[in-house]
Amino acid sequence: MQYGTKTPRRWAWALVVALAGWACVAQAAVLPGPLVNPPWLNDHAKEVQIVDIRDSLGSLTNDPKFSTVKGQKVLDEVGGHIPDALSVNFWGLRQKHVVDGKTVDFMLPTAKEFQESMQAVQLEPNKPIVIVPTGDDATSLQEAAFFAWELQVFGVPAEQIAILNGGMHAWISAGYAVDTDAIAPMTSSKWQAKAPDVALLATTEQVQAAQRTHGLLLDARPLAQFAGLERTPVVPKAGRLAGASPLPAELLYRNADDGSWRFLSAQVYRKVLAGAGMHRVSPGIVYCNTGQYAAGAWFVVHRIMGVKGLREYPGGMNEWEQRGLPVEAF
Template identity: 35%
Template sequence: MNGLRIASFLLAASSAAGAVELPGPVVTAAWVNEHRADLVVLDVRSDLAGFVTAPEYTTDAKTGAKVLVSGGGHIADARLVDFNLTRVSRMVGDKKIDKMLPSGDEVQALMRKLGVGQDDALVITSPGESADEVDMAARLYWTLKSYGETDMAVLDGGNAAWLAANLPVSTTAAADIAAGDWTAAELNKAWLAEIDDVKPAGTAPLLIDARPAPQYLGVYYKKPAVAAPGHVEGALNYPTDLQTRQTGLAQMFMSAPQYAKVMTAVGIAPKAGAITYCNTGHMAAGAWFVLSEIMKIDGVRLYDGSMHEWTTLGRPVVGVGL
């Protein structure tokens, strides 16, 4: 599969001189609107009904302006991606571990069913109203990057930012589409951490727990996905609510210097080779995206199994001991 991707990339480079060039891993609603005809938009979400639900507005009593109160709908012609189909269950010994990275064949089949072509420039969006939704986009980005995709970006603020820019949305159901020819490369493990890569007790590499502080501390934990409260010994907490900054309904990314200040404030000095984790590799994808793609820290990896695998397999945790 790797050879096919390289060959297609070379062909595209030589023949598609007019193709759109993504400005970076994050794009704005205005940029997407300007280049919409040259992009394939992947709308990833777990709330599939929201794809065809109209947004809700109210009128400001003082100004008479229309104010968005609830998002809904999608960017016209976006391909609907069920987030639940982007992760799979796998047996590790005699234990079933859920929500793991699919195989290349599985990702390839999903992308082709969505009509994605080998040379398409991709923009990944989500409803964008919570860090949880933004992290779905980040997780899909990480998955596709791991299988060789390079021509993609995440829409800053997702559909909420699109609506805030007064851009139109559709509520038409996702249509059947001709199969694409997107081809997965061999899995690149440069951004993937596995259980034996995770070293407790503060030894290298740096571990970053991307869950809310109460889960990190063990005040409560996400049963049944996680089997014990607390965190991997030595991990530092980068809480989920510090991944984005709310603007209206939209959860927006910050700049690399702003993230550096946030990291310093919570006692984290990012370094190459850091590993992010959470409960199931969902929230950790957002932390990975911030560190790897926005801050450009080399070799940042996402521990796919996260606390679900770690605690299911009986690895030790520490916490406040409530």
């Protein structure tokens, strides 16, 4: 039986569609999970988009700072970035919006605002993303988690997003290459944001409904803020939302032997949270002051532990108090 050298047009089109689908599946399958380590990223750097995120971009061009302890070279402060990394300014992930006639800072951007920001950093569509925090402190992990949450909110599939556990601190401590040249994109990309995924978001009205029905409300801030003993300058009053339970930031991160801050494993989180009396972490709503602590908790529960149904109230205490709503303290 002879076969012609030309494939029928409809078969050719079906083949193109199938190959495109297989390519997307193959790319999505690159990431081993929500967290990667430095050796894995070094081996797969060409297969992913490495996106550095930090709140002080000046350190991108600084040399790392070391000291000597008992004859050993110890990294004190991250400097530089992974070669060929893109750069996201953490402070650019929130915007000012008008709430009840007031201009409120640190709010979730619109899809258009987020899209413009990601295009400016040359984020590519349909290519796995590894987010790299500094790893110098727990706050940097929360910043990476917040970015991961926003990416998922605006349409990036979860399986295409991972965080480098330990961040640049772990990368440098492991002896991998560091670049101190400025990251200065000369063009923009065609990355597109989708409408926000409402399954990941909670509104003020939904928080109030959870209060009325005794739904699960989790406060992801440090315990002193939950108790009303401390507050951040962003919010006018110390306190918490009525009916909230603590999911304290102190339980979610550890300082590793190399000095980097890291997320824990799903197995360890289950033991830690159970030991703290947190037997239920979903479905419900998690909040903090402006979204950062809450995103860290969301990443732990939703991505690392694999427990779905936890939504974030992105405006947090900031939006709540700007609306003149009540808070309580011990």
